[in-house]
Amino acid sequence: xxxxxENAEFYHVAHNKNYVRHEPLAAGSVFTVGENINPFFGYYDxxxxxxxxxxxxxxxxxxxxxxxxxxxxxxxxxDLPKQAYNVANHYSMLARELIMEEVxxxxxxxxxxxxxxxxxxxxxxxxxYWQRKIGGKSRLLKLSLSGTLHxxxxxxxxxxxxxxxxxxxxxxxxxxxxxxxxxxPEILFSGTVKVIEDNLQPPTENG
Numbered sequence: 662x663x664x665x666x667e668n669a670e671f672y673h674v675a676h677n678k679n680y681v682r683h684e685p686l687a688a689g690s691v692f693t694v695g696e697n698i699n700p701f702f703g704y705y706d707x708x709x710x711x712x713x714x715x716x717x718x719x720x721x722x723x724x725x726x727x728x729x730x731x732x733x734x735x736x737x738x739x740d741l742p743k744q745a746y747n748v749a750n751h752y753s754m755l756a757r758e759l760i761m762e763e764v765x766x767x768x769x770x771x772x773x774x775x776x777x778x779x780x781x782x783x784x785x786x787x788x789x790y791w792q793r794k795i796g797g798k799s800r801l802l803k804l805s806l807s808g809t810l811h812x813x814x815x816x817x818x819x820x821x822x823x824x825x826x827x828x829x830x831x832x833x834x835x836x837x838x839x840x841x842x843x844x845x846p847e848i849l850f851s852g853t854v855k856v857i858e859d860n861l862q863p864p865t866e867n868g
Contacts, residue, residue, distance in 0.1 A: 662811070662812045662838035663769065663771050663772050663809060663810065663811050664809070664810045664811075664812070665808070665809055665810075666806055666807065666808065666809075666810055666852075667807045668805050668806075668807055669805070669806050669807075670803060670804065670805060670806075670857070671781040671782065671783050671803075671804050671806050671848065671850070672781060672782050672783070672784070672785055672787075672788035672801060672802065672803055672804065672861070673779065673780065673781045673782075673788070673801075673802045673804055674780075674788060674791050674792045674795060674799050674800075674801060674802075675799060675800045675801075675802050675859075676792075676795055676797055676798065676799035676800075677797060677798045677799065686802060686856050686859060687856060687859045688856050688857065688858055688859045689855075689856060690854075690855070690856040690859075691853070691854065691855045691856075692853075692854055693852065693853050693854065694777065694778060694779040694850065694851055694852070694854060695773060695774075695777050695778065695808070695809075695851025695852060696777060697777060698776055698777060699776065699777055699778060699779065702758065702775070702776045702777075705755055708723055708724070709723070709724040709748065709751050710722060710723055710724065710727075711724065711727040711744065713727065713730075713736055724748045724751070725748070727744070727748070728745060728748060731744075731745070753819070753820075753822075756819075757818060757819040757820075757828065758775060758776070760819075760828055760829065760832055761775055761818075761832050761835065761836075762774060762775060762776055763832075764829065764832035764833055764835075764836055765832075765836050768833060768836050768837065769811070769836040769837070771809070772809070772811035772836060772849065773809055773810070773811050773849040773850055773851035774849075774851075775849060777851065778811075778849040778850055778851055779849075779850045779851070779854060780847055780848070780849065780850075781804065781806065781810075781848045781849075781850050782846060782847065782848055783846075783848065785801070785803075785861065785863070785864055786863075786864050787846060788801050788861075788863075789801065789863035789864060791847075792863065800859060800860050800861075801860070801861035801862075801863060802856055802857075802858065802859050802861065803856075803857040803858040803861055804854055804855065804856055804857060805854070805855040805857055806850055806852060806853070806854055806855075807852050807853045808850060808851050808852010808853055809850070809851050809852055810848050810849065810850050811836075811838070811848065811849040812838050812846065812848055813835045813836070813838060813846075813847050813848070813849065814834075814835065814838075814839065814840045814841055814844040814845060814846060814847075815845040815846070815847045816841040816843065816844060816845045817831040817832070817834050817835040817839075817841065818831070818835070819831060
């Protein structure tokens with residue numbers, strides 16, 4: 662579902678992931694989103710690499726070469742299973758997002774793109790849930806938004822190996838704003854953003 666809003670209040674998790682390039686957002690900040698690649702998708706602007714030792718020197722190798730050398734026994738270490746998972750997850754998420762954008766252009770071209778949007782929610786408790794799910798250092802922000810929203814269910818996002826037809830079907834459901842039996846709401850926004858509060862406290866469990 663695509664909706665237009667004017668000075669509507671929503672919440673955002675501002676985290677300190679290594680792919681976030683902008684300055685920390687503070688109360689009073691005003692900016693626009695929807696034209697430039699957002700920090701999440703911008704992470705894929707650079708190749709995933711690993712630093713390994715060869716002949717006593719540290720060298721940087723691309724992720725797939727790293728895995729090939731692991732397979733051939735040229736690289737050993739204690740974190741190899743974790744690193745292999747991280748590489749697979751990296752490219753799996755990229756494939757998912759490229760498919761999501763392809764389907765959006767087909768069936769919901771007026772909706773904010775996941776490549777350029779700002780992720781928000783309309784409930785502070787849900788924002789706190791996403792904050793815990795993302796992990797790491799982050800802050801909860803209250804925003805005033807004027808622009809375009811798309812309401813989606815994150816349960817439709819591919820997060821496991823599956824048939825390609827299933828991924829396309831989920832993407833279609835996502836852009837049609839369908840909901841699963843146990844939805845995980847997320848909202849994509851493009852337009853003008855004003856930060857109202859920059860360090861909200863999550864609600865207590867009893868209120």
